Amino acid sequence: MRLIAAYIIGLVFGTGIALSGMANPAKVLNFFDIAGSWDPSLIFVMGGALVTTFIGYRLVFGRPAPVLAEAFQVPISRTVDARLLGGSAVFGIGWGIAGFCPGGALPALGTGRWEVFAFIAAVVGGIFLARFLQSRGASARRATA
Incomplete structure (x- = not known):
């Protein structure tokens, strides 16, 4: 049942x-181009998501479980x-350069464009790099303790 729910939510x-x-x-990139061909429609998408999330959280967290x-x-x-600030900066820079965020790029895989696959590969590579650096930092902290 959880798999079906996850599929429907993803769909x-x-x-x-x-x-x-x-x-x-x-x-997406036109949204960031304020001095050029600015497209404000992303504001409405984000606003709609914010309203939906605001209502959804109140309904969901009103339940006991x-x-x-x-x-x-x-x-x-x-x-x-x-860590939070660095991750946020990398996310924002990547979104501004590529025009994709990870959540929006996954459905775009269906377009078959190579740019989407390159972006997802970079995201996966970044995840592995972050985990590697995090484990190195943890090892160094244990060695000095």
């Missing part, structure tokens, strides 16, 4: 990305540290 998300034009990197799990899994850390 709804991918359909929303495709219908909103967010699978088209040119549309999730429908398909034993407990809610929410982040417990509220610390703004170098």
